[in-house]
Amino acid sequence: MFESDRSVIDVQGVAQLITSLQRRGYEVAGPALRDGAIACEIIHKLEDLPEGWTDEQAPGRYRVKHRDDGALFGYSVGPQSWKKFLHPPELQLVELRRDGAGFQTIKNQGDPRRFAFLGVRPCELAAIAVQDRVFQGGRFSEPHYAGRRNRVFIVAVHCTQAGPNCFCASMGAGPRACAGFDLALTELIDGSRHVFIVEAGTRAGAELLEELHATPAPPELRQQAEESVRRASLQTRQMDTTGIRDLLYENFDHPEWDNVAGRCLSCANCTMVCPTCFCTTVDDASEVTGECAGRWRRWDSCFTQSFSYIHGGSVRTSAKSRFRQWMTHKLASWIDQFGTSGCVGCGRCITWCPVGIDITEEIRAIRGSAAHTTPI
Secondary structure: OOOOOEEEEEHHHHHHHHHHHOOOOOOEEEEEEEOEEEEEEOOOOOHOOOEEEEEEEOOOOOEEEEEEOOOHHHHHOOOOOHHHHHHOOEEEEEEEEEEOOOOEEEEEEOOOOEEEEEEEEEHHHHHHHHHHHHHOOOOOOOOHHHHOOOEEEEEEEEEOOOOOOOOOOOOOOOOOOOOOOOEEEEEEEEEEEEEEEEEOOOHHHHHHHOOOOOOOOOOOHHHHHHHHHHHHOOOOOOOOOOOOOHHOOOOOOOOOHHHHHHOOOOOOOHHHHHOOOOOEEEEEOOOOOOEEEEEEEEEEEOOOOOHHEEEOOOOOOOOHHHHHHHHHHHHHHHHHHHHOOOOOOOOOOHHOOOOOHHHHHHHHHOOOOOOOOOOO
C-alpha cells in the first residue's frame, strides 16, 4: 500500500482534478443527476456533478431531493455501478461481413478508451476487487474486462453518511476505502468552509495530486474527517456473516425460501443493479439482407427461467429455486469459487426490489430457526 500525507483542496481543486485527468487522456466518469436518479455518467466539468443533491432510500423506494448545502458527493449509491464501464451491459464480440463468396471476420479488439472514475464509494471499490477475482484472478483472464480495468484511474470518496439500506460495515467493505484507489477524498462541509481531505494510494495519484496545489491538512481537519467516516459506520442495517456459507448450504429446504418466493417477482432488478453480478448470455443476429451478422454478449440473470435452460428444459423453473440460487451463490458458493463473498453491502438489491425484499432480513430469518437440510 502506497502511503502519503493527507492534503486539503477546495471545490475548485476538484474542478482542477477533472481537468488534470482529462489532460492525461482519461474520459472522466462520475455521479450525475439523470432521470430522477444519481447515475454514473461521463462528465466534462465540475458543474456536471450532483451538487446539493442527495437520495432517500428504503426497501423498494428511491428518491432524490435537495440538500441544505452544496455537497458534491452527499448521497449513498445510485442504481448504477462502475460495472457498466468495466463489464458493459452489451458488447459485440465479433462481426461477420459478406466478402464476395465468403465472409470477413472482424473481432472486437477491445475499447481503447481510458476511464477515470470519480466518486467511487468504498463498497464499490470492494465490488471492483471482487470482479477482478472473477475475471482476472483465475487461470484465464477475460480480455475485454482486463483491457478496460488495467487502464482505469480511480478517485474514491470515503463515506461520511450511510444510507438506510447500507450494510457495508457488516461486509468489511466500508465506509472507509483502505486500498484499490489512486486518490481518495473525504468531503467536509462546515459552515462556509467546503473542503476535501485528499490522500494518494498510488504514485500515479501522488503525481496528479502535486498538480492540484494542495496544502497539508491540519490536524483538526484530519480529525474531523476521521470522525465523519466513523459516524458512517454506525449503520442501522446489518448482516451477521458468521458461518454464512455453511448456514445456507445446510438450509436448502428452509421454509423461508417458500416465503420469499411468494413475494419475489423474478424481475431480475437485484442482479441488474448489483455491482458484482456478472452473468451473461450470447446472442447471434444478422441483417435482413444477409450482408452482415454479429455475435453479442449481454447481461443476463439467474432470475430468468431461460438462464438455466439446457437440452430438455430449464433446471430452475420456480421463483423459489431461482431466488435460492442467487442468494446461495452470492453468499456461499461464491466463497468456494473466488475466495470471497459476492456481496459488499451496498444495499442496491434492497432499494431496487419492487416488493422490498431485504437480503439481510432473509439471512436473519434463516438463522433464526434450525437447519432444514435435504441431502443432495
